[in-house]
Amino acid sequence: MAVNTRIFHCDEYFRLPRKEKKEFDSIILKELEENPVRHLETEWGRFENMPPMSEEEIDRLAEDVLSEMSLEQKVHQMSCDNYARYAPINPPRYNFIPYYAGENLELDIPAVKFTDGPTGIVLGYHATAFPVSIARGSSWDTELEERVGDVIGIEGRSGGANFFAGVCINLLRHPAWGRAQETYGEDTVLLGKMGAALTKGVQKHMMACIKHYAANSMENARFKVDVQMDERTLREIYLPHFKACVDAGAAAIMSAYNRVRGQWCGHNSYLLNQILNGDWGFEGLVMSDFIWGVRDTVEAANGGMCIEMYATQYFGERLVEAVRDGRVDENRIDEAVKRILRQKIRFSFVGDRALYSENKMGSKEHAALALEVSEKSTVLLKNDGILPLDRNRIKKITVVGRLAAQPNTGDLKGSSAVFPPYVVTPLQGLVNEAGGSIEICYVDGRTPHQAQELSKNADAVVVVAGLTSLDEGEFITNGGDVGGDRKNLGLHSEDEDLIETVSGVNPNVIVVLQGGSTIIVEPWKKFAKAILMQWYPGMEGGTALANILFGRVNPSAKMPVTVPATPQQLPYYDMDATEIVYDYYHGYFLADKNDYAVTYPFGFGMSYTTYSYSNARASVENGKIAVSVDVKNTGKMAGDEVVQLYVGYKNSGVERHVKDLKGFTKVSLEPGQEKAVTIELDSRELAYYCETSKGWIVEDIVYIAMIGASSADKELLKAEFTLK
Template identity: 60%
Template sequence: MSEYIKIDHIDQLLAMPLARQKKFREEVLKHVKENPVHHMESEWGRFENVGTLGKDEIEDLVTEVMSEMTLEQKVNQMSADYTPAVIQFVPDRYNSEPYYAGEDMELDIPAVRFTDGPSGVVLGYHSTAFPVSMARAASFDPELEKRVGDVIGIETRSGGANFFAGVCINLLRHPGWGRAQETYGEDPYLLGIMGSALTKGVQNHAMACVKHFAANSIENARFMVSVEMDERALRELYLPHFKMCVDSGAASIMSAYNRVRGEWCGHNKYLLTDILKNEWGFEGFVMSDFIFGIRGTVDAANAGLDVEMHATQFYGHRLVDAVRAGEVPEAQVDDAVRRILRQKIRFAGVGSPEKYDRSRMGCAEHAELSLEVARKSAVLLKNDHVLPLDRTKVKKVLVAGDLARTGAIGDSKGSSAVFPPYVVTALEGIQKAAGENVQVEFARGVVEDELRQRGKDFDAVIVYVGLTHLNEGEYFPSSADAPVGGDRLDLGLTYKEVGMIEAAAEGNENTIVVLQGGSAIQVEPWKDKAKGIIMQWYSGMEGGTALGEILFGDVNPSGKLPVTIHAKPQQLPYFGLHLETVDYDLYHGYFAADKFQQEVSYPFGYGLSYTKYQYSNIRLASDSITKDGTVSITVDVANTGERAGEEIVEAYVGCLKSEVDRHVKDLKGFRKVHLMPGETKTVTIDVDAENLAYYYEDKKEWVVEATDYMAYIGASSSEKDLLKKGFRIV
């Protein structure tokens, strides 16, 4: 047996001297070249032509297949098809090709073929790069997100995969979380709505995996931190969005690296079996996060961890031995295998094979959707009569900042890195949108006086600043002195970037700041220096095109913040880079801003437009509803400006006389409405009373209180932007 096969844990590789690792890599590459892996010729093996089966038919077929399987073949379904050595040394980069698990050539059972996300398909070098999830959340548009999911599903299958593990819905508790860009913000309802939409879109074509279960919102310490919280915080904040995705039919859930109440999530029977499978009735399978997702065989298997990915370390022969030793019941293995086969059969009948071809990856049609998302996700934070730029009056524009010509689309080094066929930079997009009659020049801006003096000769200065994969994203401790990515403790811009803004504003009063990043960036104290501020996030392969269109008024911005931009770090919950334990409670983001009456820079749900909207005439269908009833919140929204636009109407509900400590209000619904100048539309948002419950820890049940409530509806989470009306549940 080759040495690389004997090495079955990543720690054995890491323990090798560097010189030995190099030689060992050469040996592995030689072995793989001489012994190439051959996969099944058909996409779905014995399930290729089963068609669309009913639930009972699927179960019968699963039973039939399992009757043919040995214990080793069952465990193979639960195990990745790679050793740590192959995964470490053979691929040219992470997930350039699908990762396989559970392929059985003898029984003709297809593999789970994995691709990562979530801003597009990680496979290959021509995938469509969409704006990151945080940006897409700013669109508040689940139908648009479902379309994104549909394209991702097509590109998943086109790239040779059948399993997309990019539905990331971890709650953003602190905006410094390094991987904030991969999720949808700070509110569980928004996370659930957008995550469910992406799941449904992807599953038109492929299995979707929702991650990371649960309470994974610290990056640097993800392999050791234990999240401590009471049952109410767990149930009300950190689990509801996962249940929404489960209820939407998600095929798989990925466990998290971290611990919850001291127990590794991949070993956490309470989370994986008691809640997910038994209480929620989840019929799919649970897979581990990679390499350090589980720490042992018996505890993980007995907890309900169904598939070890992306290299087999603790399952495989170790799990077979554990079953034969009586440490893991074979019934536990049978349950896992049934769940895996159930989804393979289910998705063998999904999709249209004629749609799946490598040429579809990054194609013009998909790039156009990425552009649409970029247009709808930018958030206009400030506009002091400077935007949009008028091409008939503005003749010279200066663009400052190196980031304007880099084409950053998000984390380019980690598991979410997408490689599109091209990227339109901010500078390119501005130049294109400006047209032939507007002169656009570039300045690095590193010499402040140069920027100050040059800026005087232009009609407007656009300062493009913010974050890159070096500042945030997946954490890579490349050396003790120079780690890359990870969590941010400093949420503001750098001293040099602030200097650029101040210098530009001193030289030109029409200074516009465009922010790039995956989460909130503090704007104090420089925001008063700028006349316009746009939060563009990481905006995908067509982000530059969208920015140019927005700046010159071809597109009216409509995005709103899925995160609170706090005024100072003291307003935020405790956070650290190397925590072994951390306490989570009910308060962060706008929940904390409400409770502690914090004056924030920009509230959750905030975003301006090039037109004006007026809210009036809030009313409820009834001032009193039953515990199984629905409150219908209605408002009139008028476009009082001169441009057509899309407004996101937000509905919140708060319990006024609760028996327990509760949020002042929670987001419970939103609608996007298109309005022409002078047009008024009536918007109604329905909220079921059961969605106003709190979790009663002693009785282990949800309770809808019969008491007084307040309904809010308007343009942001800030009370000054909301109309309100009381009602009662009886």
């Protein structure tokens, strides 16, 4: 019996038996060989090499182009150029080449040419692999993140894309979330500032898309879960970071798979039409998440969706029919298409073509930035005097653990998988640093007795432990469940046992953690003299680790998440939920509320030097608040310190957090040097959302500025102020 290749939805393909899938694939591949896809001869088609335009002129040109289009041509702009029957064919893997949407050869209109992220550009096999986003969040360095975006934009254009969908800013509500590595942490201000920085960098070259809007903080249940929350929680916790990126000029927003208050995010008129396009004045386009991001033609089109990706299933002919039947007003189509055309026109002017070529992908210059980012995003969590290592005293180092010799750059099976030209492992980084003067001995740790024997006489033992893309990341069910949300927030039991085992014969144990989210350390913390959180550290992670261990680099990173002592200090989480409530408290907000003694607070990170804070003060003028503090390097090594500003509220008329992060900055200090550091706020940043008046209210109360080295109360100096 012949295989039916006239499928409407990718699900029909996924349900085919393995034998029929192979037959289907061969038929479709033959079709594509006989009828290869044609593209425009120029990058931007009719928008190529136009003189600079004002926003008004761009708007008029978009209207002129729109007026030339038939209904079918308009709807094609809103539809992926892949049909469902072709979508499962991904040679040689997901997003190896850009995905096209809305290319029109007849009207000479270019496509949206999609590439994914956020660890770097997903295209090809030679892209720069940066540390994952949660690692970059640990740098608390917006200028550095903008430089990362600049490189990503160059490599995206070099690979033939014009649209980067890797600005992931979903809030990390619970560290079990499988895709925590793709975002910047647990706080909306940190997310917003880092996401806006990446957006600005990318958009020097191509369109940036912010994802996944909104309340997407679960992996296994993402296609079914309905997230319930009150309006204050939505407006104050789960949306401000998206608005920050919209305010930074983001070209596009990608909707999430999940429901919010019963409505699919890709159909959610309240989120898309009322808040995004209405309240925030967003002028860009909305793209669906792939395959299951749109589930109904009419609801999606009326709900504010502009482009269905990455297969045409509900738009295309079905959307044309819906317009002709009167179920979707053609004005809705015109509005969506105009949004798409405006961005294609705007970004035809962006960038410098002299910068774009295949040899830019994974270039030495870009790899050097990946190294710098890894150095600035590795968090020193514990140091009982063992670091930095003194190479004049160190003669032998034993490196223990399978991950020490294994490239481990993050998720390798999902939409964020980046394939660099090489990866420096921790072991290789230490071997390179040691040269011929220090003996490096390696054991994978599978035989604990062997690890003990080789660790006995070492001057230091470096244990590399943690997670891989088999433990977390996108949830893949074909051929056995891998990735997805984490059931265990600690290390694998064999890793914990290994740390205890080697510490029994050598007290000088340094543990290096790899992974994409919080790792609870309490069961074995006492066995380590030093602990570093390196996350998934990118293609130059091994070099960065060696530079830090030997003191070439002074660690400056701070945790973008809270590390609890036990899972009970976290909010409720059910990875299989069909409905879940997100409330006002998670992370350090929940720890503050319940006075939890967490292991490492949000914003915590150590250095090889020490800093003192003094003379906190706050001033207010014309609605602008300036909070200042004097920071001094009281140690013997130059370093960078992340200064964090939180605000608390005295006698607020509504329930509020004990404190909220409101700003941060990084200061560089030589030994003995002192600088005055000032962080500025607008009074509107102190507002809460009033559900009764449906607006933001800035209270006339006493505010408490808390400024210091982390969110822990003992690390913060306080200064009260009012807005009068």
